[in-house]
Amino acid sequence: MSDAINRHWLLLDRPKGGNFTEVLSLREEPAPVAGEGQFRVRTIHLSLDPTNAVWMQYDSYLPAVPLNSTMRGLVLGVVDQSNHPKFKVGDIVTGMGGWADYTISDGSAFGRVPAIPGLPLTAYMGPLGMTGATAYFGLLDIGRPKAGETVVVSAAAGAVGSLVGQIAKIKGCRAVGIAGSDEKCAWLTGELGYDAAINYKAKGWQKALKAAVPDGIDIYFENVGGDITEAALSLLNVKGRIPFCGAISQYNATEPPPGPRNLSVLVSRRARMEGFLVLDYNSRLGEMYAEMGPWVAEGRIKWKVDLDQGLENTLTSFAKLFTGGNTGKLVVQVSEEPAR
Numbered sequence: 360m361s362d363a364i365n366r367h368w369l370l371l372d373r374p375k376g377g378n379f380t381e382v383l384s385l386r387e388e389p390a391p392v393a394g395e396g397q398f399r400v401r402t403i404h405l406s407l408d409p410t411n412a413v414w415m416q417y418d419s420y421l422p423a424v425p426l427n428s429t430m431r432g433l434v435l436g437v438v439d440q441s442n443h444p445k446f447k448v449g450d451i452v453t454g455m456g457g458w459a460d461y462t463i464s465d466g467s468a469f470g471r472v473p474a475i476p477g478l479p480l481t482a483y484m485g486p487l488g489m490t491g492a493t494a495y496f497g498l499l500d501i502g503r504p505k506a507g508e509t510v511v512v513s514a515a516a517g518a519v520g521s522l523v524g525q526i527a528k529i530k531g532c533r534a535v536g537i538a539g540s541d542e543k544c545a546w547l548t549g550e551l552g553y554d555a556a557i558n559y560k561a562k563g564w565q566k567a568l569k570a571a572v573p574d575g576i577d578i579y580f581e582n583v584g585g586d587i588t589e590a591a592l593s594l595l596n597v598k599g600r601i602p603f604c605g606a607i608s609q610y611n612a613t614e615p616p617p618g619p620r621n622l623s624v625l626v627s628r629r630a631r632m633e634g635f636l637v638l639d640y641n642s643r644l645g646e647m648y649a650e651m652g653p654w655v656a657e658g659r660i661k662w663k664v665d666l667d668q669g670l671e672n673t674l675t676s677f678a679k680l681f682t683g684g685n686t687g688k689l690v691v692q693v694s695e696e697p698a699r
């Protein structure tokens with residue numbers, strides 16, 4: 360018999376054009392119970408990520424979420440039942456769970472979060488979690504910045520982007536962000552240390568971008584796609600690099616994307632565009648903790664979690680990713696943190 364209720368978001372159909380409210384439904388049932396060799400995670404924080412929209416629609420680097428099953432999501436939680444030799448009740452863990460109050464795991468998709476004193480748990484959803492690893496390995500491993508180079512970042516005020524520019528600055532680069540409002544741009548230059556920020560919704564933004572990169576672009580960190588990519592490509596230097604992190608402008612598209620139309624720039628500039636997945640860096644997370652941990656603890660890296668309350672509000676929160684409603688890492692608080 361279960362002791363608790365499990366609310367969970369069931370995926371009923373494949374979304375089209377971002378109609379998430381029509382295809383997801385919040386259901387309640389008795390919470391699952393950990394079997395032999397398993398443990399149960401009570402979700403504290405649910406990470407909302409643009410890629411969730413892809414998982415709902417089609418097979419990509421992970422299979423599409425099966426219809427009539429619980430929506431998949433990255434969670435941080437506490438083990439509240441365990442029949443597993445390596446995980447005990449009270450452990451704080453993060454891994455692949457569901458848009459749900461509870462997840463049952465055999466341990467393969469979860470790991471304990473490293474204990475760094477003084478850091479709130481939300482840090483493991485932000486700079487010291489999947490988000491931080493994406494920014495860190497995407498910029499350093501794929502972009503390979505050198506001091507003095509110019510790094511341009513799209514979706515710069517979002518979870519990944521807000522970290523990329525700060526890492527670029529630590530590595531001695533000029534950092535230029537592209538974001539969707541003057542307020543976000545002011546946050547990038549005023550608080551995060553970006554050298555310049557461009558509002559891509561303002562008239563004449565392409566000219567402003569050109570003016571912000573007088574020496575051209577050495578690294579364009581791609582989060583968005585479409586005409587922002589096209590503008591960055593046109594300013595790319597010889598031997599430029601494009602870590603291709605994502606293309607959020609296309610995740611809900613119902614028609615094939617229109618551009619970029621100038622990809623041949625890669626030939627004339629002898630440039631490299633390379634896609635990457637943070638999942639491929641799981642075995643190297645120690646490197647990220649070793650370098651980012653002190654930067655975060657010393658306040659050299661600033662970070663923001665956009666924290667919404669309540670599993671029942673997940674869809675309202677999720678929509679923010681596609682309208683620019685979030686600043687920093689978007690997270691839903693599902694239940695209270697245990698006293699630590």
Ligand SMILES: NC(=O)c1ccc[n+]([C@@H]2O[C@H](COP(=O)([O-])OP(=O)(O)OC[C@H]3O[C@@H](n4cnc5c(N)ncnc54)[C@H](OP(=O)(O)O)[C@@H]3O)[C@@H](O)[C@H]2O)c1
Nearest residue numbers: 409514517518519538539582604605606607608636637683
């Ligand atoms: N490769 C990997 O392993 C990996 C891992 C994590 C994330 N990612 C990718 O990284 C990117 C950023 O993810 P995130 O989690 O950090 O999300 P995020 O940046 O926190 O949120 C998405 C932001 O994208 C911007 N945006 C939305 N629609 C847009 C459009 N049509 N054109 C331009 N900008 C748009 C919005 O900001 P504005 O107000 O600025 O428009 C929004 O706040 C995504 O493409 C995601 O898929 C990849």
